[in-house]
Amino acid sequence: MRPMLRLENVTHAYDGRRVLHDVSVDLAEHRIGVIGANGSGKSTLARMLNGLVVPDSGRVLLDGGDTRRHARAIRRRVGFVFSDADTQIIMPTVAEDVAIGLRGSGLSRAEVDQRVRAVLERHGLADHRDHPAHLLSGGQKQMLALASVLVTEPEVLVCDEPTTLLDLRNVHVIEQTLRALPQQVILLTHHLDTLAGFDRVLVMDEGRIVFDGAPQDAVDHYRKLMEPPAAPERRP
Numbered sequence: 001m002r003p004m005l006r007l008e009n010v011t012h013a014y015d016g017r018r019v020l021h022d023v024s025v026d027l028a029e030h031r032i033g034v035i036g037a038n039g040s041g042k043s044t045l046a047r048m049l050n051g052l053v054v055p056d057s058g059r060v061l062l063d064g065g066d067t068r069r070h071a072r073a074i075r076r077r078v079g080f081v082f083s084d085a086d087t088q089i090i091m092p093t094v095a096e097d098v099a100i101g102l103r104g105s106g107l108s109r110a111e112v113d114q115r116v117r118a119v120l121e122r123h124g125l126a127d128h129r130d131h132p133a134h135l136l137s138g139g140q141k142q143m144l145a146l147a148s149v150l151v152t153e154p155e156v157l158v159c160d161e162p163t164t165l166l167d168l169r170n171v172h173v174i175e176q177t178l179r180a181l182p183q184q185v186i187l188l189t190h191h192l193d194t195l196a197g198f199d200r201v202l203v204m205d206e207g208r209i210v211f212d213g214a215p216q217d218a219v220d221h222y223r224k225l226m227e228p229p230a231a232p233e234r235r236p
């Protein structure tokens with residue numbers, strides 16, 4: 001059975017400024033997109049899904065477990081990929097960076113090696129296993145960031161604009177990788193084409209979910225929302 005993420009009346013503010021307003025939503029579909037203007041609250045919402053941010057009021061639940069009380073357990077089940085892979089790469093070599101996610105997992109050295117090898121092969125990084133991670137290309141770094149989360153075998157993958165810094169070819173590579181994943185994917189993106197074939201897309205605006213539906217309808221709604229206001233009529 002697919003995991004069930006639930007936000008219940010979630011409100012959140014930074015420095016007294018409210019950025020999420022009473023958001024309630026259940027997230028159970030296989031592939032869910034989240035779109036919206038800069039600053040509309042997407043990242044804050046996404047970070048709540050694995051307890052990186054805890055709401056000021058309301059609750060965020062994974063299969064009924066509250067992120068306030070079960071953050072560690074929930075983080076093991078909900079992986080998070082950031083838009084800037086450099087912030088996620090912490091070890092000198094590619095293989096070490098992937099392996100670090102398995103620290104404390106209780107797996108033997110041989111099991112860790114086997115899992116790391118498999119994930120590097122699956123994501124086209126096998127030839128780079130002993131290379132310095134910081135010397136990879138932007139696309140390879142993002143793939144490494146993804147591999148480092150996937151090696152932990154999360155049930156849900158939350159990706160916060162993983163293609164924002166990539167060229168179009170690498171956007172497609174990451175897109176295809178995400179599409180092929182068996183686990184639930186919640187993808188925040190400004191690349192609207194990526195959402196074709198998704199099961200559901202949420203549109204956020206000023207801290208609220210203002211549309212929730214099929215990808216094309218959501219993209220149409222978002223485009224309308226982003227239209228510039230009509231210029232005032234000129235008087236002769």
Ligand SMILES: Nc1ncnc2c1ncn2[C@@H]1O[C@H](COP(=O)(O)OP(=O)(O)OP(=O)(O)O)[C@@H](O)[C@H]1O
Nearest residue numbers: 014015019036037038039040041042043044045204
């Ligand atoms: N750690 C923080 N401290 C203070 N303000 C923050 C923090 N994180 C986000 N904000 C503010 O909260 C608001 C919502 O930000 P958030 O990153 O959730 O939006 P977003 O929709 O993901 O934006 P973008 O598309 O630009 O990534 C913004 O006004 C942002 O400046």
